[in-house]
Amino acid sequence: MRRENQRLADLLRDDQANLLSGWAAEYHKYAEGRGLTRDLQAQQTSILRELEAGIRADGNADNFNDPAWRVLREVLAQLSTDRAAQGETADVTSGFVLALKRPIFDGLQRQTGGAIEGQIDVIWLTSAVVDRMAQWTVANYQKTREDIIVRQQHELMELSTPVIKLWDGVLAVPLIGTLDSSRAQMVMESLLERLVETGSELAIIDITGVPTVDTLVAQHLMKTVTAIRLMGAESIISGIRPQIAQTIVHLGIDLQGIVTKSTLADALRTAMRMTGHTVARAAS
Amino acid sequence: MATELAPTGSAPIRDERDIVQARALVRTLTAQLKFSLVEQTKMITAASELARNTMVYGRGGEMRWEIVAEGIRRGLRLHFEDQGPGIPDVEQALVDGWTTGSGLGMGLSGTKRLVNDFAIRTKVGEGTCVSITRWK
Amino acid sequence: MERIPILRMGKHLLVTIQIDMQDQTALQLQEDLATMVDKSGANGVLIDVSALEMVDSFIGRMLVSISDIGRLLGATTVVVGIRPAVAITLVELGLSLGGVKTALNVERGMALLDANRTI
Numbered sequence: 052m053r054r055e056n057q058r059l060a061d062l063l064r065d066d067q068a069n070l071l072s073g074w075a076a077e078y079h080k081y082a083e084g085r086g087l088t089r090d091l092q093a094q095q096t097s098i099l100r101e102l103e104a105g106i107r108a109d110g111n112a113d114n115f116n117d118p119a120w121r122v123l124r125e126v127l128a129q130l131s132t133d134r135a136a137q138g139e140t141a142d143v144t145s146g147f148v149l150a151l152k153r154p155i156f157d158g159l160q161r162q163t164g165g166a167i168e169g170q171i172d173v174i175w176l177t178s179a180v181v182d183r184m185a186q187w188t189v190a191n192y193q194k195t196r197e198d199i200i201v202r203q204q205h206e207l208m209e210l211s212t213p214v215i216k217l218w219d220g221v222l223a224v225p226l227i228g229t230l231d232s233s234r235a236q237m238v239m240e241s242l243l244e245r246l247v248e249t250g251s252e253l254a255i256i257d258i259t260g261v262p263t264v265d266t267l268v269a270q271h272l273m274k275t276v277t278a279i280r281l282m283g284a285e286s287i288i289s290g291i292r293p294q295i296a297q298t299i300v301h302l303g304i305d306l307q308g309i310v311t312k313s314t315l316a317d318a319l320r321t322a323m324r325m326t327g328h329t330v331a332r333a334a335s
Numbered sequence: 336m337a338t339e340l341a342p343t344g345s346a347p348i349r350d351e352r353d354i355v356q357a358r359a360l361v362r363t364l365t366a367q368l369k370f371s372l373v374e375q376t377k378m379i380t381a382a383s384e385l386a387r388n389t390m391v392y393g394r395g396g397e398m399r400w401e402i403v404a405e406g407i408r409r410g411l412r413l414h415f416e417d418q419g420p421g422i423p424d425v426e427q428a429l430v431d432g433w434t435t436g437s438g439l440g441m442g443l444s445g446t447k448r449l450v451n452d453f454a455i456r457t458k459v460g461e462g463t464c465v466s467i468t469r470w471k
Numbered sequence: 472m473e474r475i476p477i478l479r480m481g482k483h484l485l486v487t488i489q490i491d492m493q494d495q496t497a498l499q500l501q502e503d504l505a506t507m508v509d510k511s512g513a514n515g516v517l518i519d520v521s522a523l524e525m526v527d528s529f530i531g532r533m534l535v536s537i538s539d540i541g542r543l544l545g546a547t548t549v550v551v552g553i554r555p556a557v558a559i560t561l562v563e564l565g566l567s568l569g570g571v572k573t574a575l576n577v578e579r580g581m582a583l584l585d586a587n588r589t590i
Contacts, residue, residue, distance in 0.1 A: 198408065236559075240373060243555035250575060274562045281558040281567070283551065283574035351493040358491060358525065376525055376556040377563065383527040384564075387494070442528050445564035 055172035056106050058162075059155070063103040066158045071095055073154025081146030091147065094130050098151075101126050102180070112179030115187060127184055128191045135195035144192050148185040152178060205233070212238050214245040220252045221322045223315070227260030235271035239278055252284050253326055255318045259290030269304040276309050285325065287311070289318035340364055345399040348389045348415070357386040357398050364400060364411055368471055377449040378411065378469045384446045385415040385465050392441065393417025393463055403468065410451070410470035421459040429455075475500045477507050483515035483584055484508065484546075485577075489522040497533045504537055508544045515584035516541050519577055521552025531566045538571040547587045548572065551580035 052060070063070065074095060075087050087095070101123040110119035127148070134144040155177045159170060212234070217223045224242055228234075242254055256275065261268065276286045289312040291299075296313075299306070312318040323330055340363055347353055361382040365375040382398070389396040396417030403412045422428050422441075429443050443465075447453040452468035472495055478485045484507055486500065504516060518534065520526065526534075538548040549572045553561075561568065574580035 236373075239559055239562075240555065243558060247555060247575070250579075252575075252579075277567045278555075278558040278562045281553050281561060281573055282555070283553075283576075283579060351495055355491050355493055362524070373556045373559055376554075376560045379525050380527050380560045380564065383525065383529075387527075387529065442564070445528070445566070448563045448565075449560065 052107065052109050053111075053172075055176045056109055056111075058159070058173045059176055060103050060106040062155065062158050062162060063099055063106065066161070067099065069161070070099060070151075070154045070158055073157055074151055077150035077153045078147055081150050082143045085143075090133065094126070097126050098123070098130070098148075098184075102184075106176075106180075110180075112176065112183050115183040123184070124187060127188045131188045131192035132195045135192050135199070141189055141192050141196075145185045145189045148188050149181060151184075152181045155181075205237075208234055208237050209241075212241060214241050216245075216249055216251070217255065217319060218323065218326075218328070220250070220326045221255065221319070222246065222249065222251045222253070223255040223257060223318075225257045225260060225315075229263070230258075230261055230268045230271050232267075232271065235275065239275050242275070243278060243282060246279065246282055246284055253287065253322050254279050254284055255287045255289055255315065255322055257290045257315050257318070258288060258295070259292070259315070261290070264295045264298055266302055266304060269299065269302075269306070273307065273309075285310070287318045287321060289313070289315045339367060340400075342402040343400065345397050347395075347397050348386050348417075349395045350390065354383060354386045354390060358383050360398070360400070361411075361413065364402070365469075368402065368409060368411055370411075370469065370471060374469060374471075378413075378467075381446045381449040381467055382413055382415075384442050385413070385467065388441050388443075388465070389415045389417045389419075389463075392422075393419035395419075396462070405470075408470050410468050412452075412466060412468040414464055414466045416462065416464040418462040421461055421463055422455075422457040423459050425455060425457060472496055472499070474503070477503060479511060479513070480517075482513055483517055483581070484511065484513045485517045485519070487519040487522070491523075491525070492530065494529055497530055501533055501537055501540070505540050505544065508541055508546045514546050515587070516546050516548040517577065517580045517584060518548065518550045519552050519580075520550060520557075521554070521576070523557065524554070526553070526557050526561060528564060528566060531561060531564075531568060534571055535568055547584060549574050549580040549583050551576055 078087060079085065105120045105123045108119035110117055115124070131144055156174065159173060163170065211227065212224065215223045215225070222242065222245055224238055226238065245251070246254065256272065258264065272288060279286045287310045291311050291313050310321065312321060340360070346357060346360055348357060358379050361379045362375065365378050370378065386398060389398070394417065396415065396419070399414040399416065401412050403410050428441055429447070443455070446467070450467040451470050454466045455463065457463040472493060473490060475486060475488055475496065484504065486504065507513070508516065516537065518537065534550055541548040550568070551574045553573060572583060574583050
C-alpha cells in the first residue's frame with residue numbers, strides 16, 4: 052500500500068467520531084443550513100467504512116472504476132438514488148459528499164500537529180478521491196432523475212392516446228403530437244388490445260394532430276397497420292393534410308395500399324361502408 | 336409450476352428440444368423480473384431466434400443468462416455462444432435479415448429490434464457469441 | 472415428438488396449435504396438412520394460434536408455407552387468434568406474413584372461409 056493510502060486509511064479508522072461530526076458541520080454549510088437526517092447519518096458511516104476499505108485496497112483517484120472502489124460506488128449510487136427519489140437537489144447531494152474533504156484535512160492536521168511538510172501526497176489523494184466520489188454521485192443522481200422523468204412521460208403518453216369506439220366494429224385513435232417510437236409502441240398496444248376486447252374489424256388512425264410525417268413516422272404507421280392486419284382487421288389513416296401528402300410523395304414513402312382519407316369524417320363514412328353499414332337520413 | 340430461477344445460469348443448446356427449453360427458461364426469467372407481456376414476448380422470441388442460430392449455424396452451444404443491474408434499473412442479459420464456424424461478414428449478416436432471396440439467413444437485424452442492447456462477437460473458425468439485453 | 476391433430480369441419484380443416492412446438496412438429500404439421508387437403512378435397516384451412524404466446528420466424532415461415540401450399544392445392548388458409556403481443560413482435564421482427572389471410576377468432580375465420588368459397 053502506498054504511504055499516503057496508509058495514512059488516510061489509518062485516519063479514517065482511528066478518528067471516526069471527529070470525522071463524523073466535522074462532516075455534519077461542513078454539510079450544514081453546503082446544505083443551506085440543513086442538518087443531517089438519520090438516513091444521512093447512516094450513510095455517513097457506510098461511506099467512511101467503504102472509503103477506508105477502498106483506500107486500504109490501494110485504490111487511487113485515477114481509476115474510480117477499479118474493483119477496489121466497487122462497494123463504495125454501490126453505496127454512493129444508493130445514496131444518490133435515495134436523494135433523487137426524495138426530491139433533493141443535485142448540488143446538495145454532491146455537497147454532502149464534498150463536505151467530507153474539510154474534516155479529513157482537519158484530521159490530518161490534528162495527526163501531525165499542524166505541520167504541512169510531507170502532507171501534499173495525502174492531501175492530494177483525499178481531494179482527488181472525494182472529487183471522484185462526488186462526480187460519481189452526481190452522475191447516478193442524474194440517471195435516477197432521468198428514469199423518473201421517463202416514467203412520468205410514459206404515464207402521460209398513456210393518458211393522451213385514447214382508443215375510441217366510433218361504431219360497432221370501428222375503433223379510432225386520434226394521435227396528437229409527435230409520434231416517436233415509444234408513443235407508437237403504446238398506440239399499437241392499446242389499439243390491439245381494444246381490437247380484441249371489442250371484436251372490431253376496422254381501426255381509424257387519425258393523424259390530424261401529428262405535426263410532421265417523415266420516413267420514421269411513416270414506418271411507425273406502417274408497423275401499426277401491419278400489426279392490425281395480422282389480427283384480422285383493416286386500417287384507415289385519416290387526417291392526411293395537403294402538406295403531409297406532398298411530404299409523403301416527395302420522400303417517396305410507399306404506404307403500400309393503405310386506405311387514406313383527408314378527414315376523420317371521410318374515414319368514418321368509408322369505415323361504415325367497409326363494415327357493411329348503410330347510413331340514411333330519417334324521412335321527415 | 337416454475338420455481339424462481341437463480342440470477343445466473345446456463346442451458347445447453349444442442350437440439351430442437353433445447354430451443355423449446357430455452358424459450359421456457361426466458362419466459363420464467365422475464366416473468367420473474369416482471370416485464371410487461373409485450374416485453375416478455377419480444378425477449379422470448381429473440382431467444383428462440385438466437386437459440387436456433389446457435390443450433391443450426393453454430394452447430395450447438397449454450398445459452399447463458401444473467402440478471403443485470405445498472406444503477407436503478409434491472410434487466411435480463413442472455414448470451415448465445417457456440418464454437419462453430421463463426422460469421423465471416425457480420426455487417427452483412429446484420430443487414431440481410433430475411434430480405435435476401437430465399438429469405439433465410441440469420442434474422443439478426445430483426446432480432447436486434449426486439450431488444451435494447453445487442454452485441455455480437457465472432458471469429459471465423461472459432462465461434463460466435465451473441466449477447467442481448469432487455470431492461471425493465 | 473407430438474403431432475398436431477387436424478380436424479375436419481365440413482369442407483374445411485381446423486388446426487388448433489396449443490403447444491410450444493418444436494421445429495420438427497411444425498414441419499410435420501405442414502406435411503400433414505398438405506396430405507389432408509389433397510385427400511379430403513377441403514377448400515379451406517383454419518389455423519387457430521390463439522394459444523400461442525410466441526410466434527418466431529420459423530413458425531411464421533411455416534404459416535406462410537402452409538398458406539402457399541394450400542393455395543396451390545386449391546384451399547384458402549386463414550390464421551386466427553394472433554395475440555396483440557405476438558402481432559407486435561412479428562411486426563418488429565419484420566415478418567408481415569404477407570399473403571396469409573388472418574381473422575380475429577375462429578368464428579370470423581370461418582365466415583371468411585365461407586365468403587371465399589363463393590368465388
